[in-house]
Amino acid sequence: xxxxxxxxxxxxxxxxxxxxxxxxxxxxxxxxxxxxxxxxxxxxxxxxxxxxxxxxxxxxxxxxxxxxxxxxxxxxxxxxxxxxxxxxxxxxx
Numbered sequence: 575x576x577x578x579x580x581x582x583x584x585x586x587x588x589x590x591x592x593x594x595x596x597x598x599x600x601x602x603x604x605x606x607x608x609x610x611x612x613x614x615x616x617x618x619x620x621x622x623x624x625x626x627x628x629x630x631x632x633x634x635x636x637x638x639x640x641x642x643x644x645x646x647x648x649x650x651x652x653x654x655x656x657x658x659x660x661x662x663x664x665x666x667x
Contacts, residue, residue: 616641 600606609617616635621628635641644662651665659665 615638617633619630619632621630623629647665648662652659
């Protein structure tokens with residue numbers, strides 16, 4: 575590419591069978607990378623970039639207690655619903 579970036583997202587050459595798309599998957603033209611490693615409970619990072627700058631938003635959970643109430647709410651609520659439901663807020667009262 576003209577701006578120095580590779581045309582394909584890096585990492586695909588080292589992907590493990592069964593984990594395709596974890597590194598360099600394109601979602602609506604945006605490269606998305608996923609890290610699966612021991613010690614990671616939950617970590618999300620979004621990086622927006624432009625010429626000479628980036629804006630990073632990051633969230634880390636170091637213990638499952640931070641999201642288990644939502645998991646349990648979803649599990650307990652899904653039996654009474656039909657169809658595809660997107661968003662935990664649909665189960666909150």
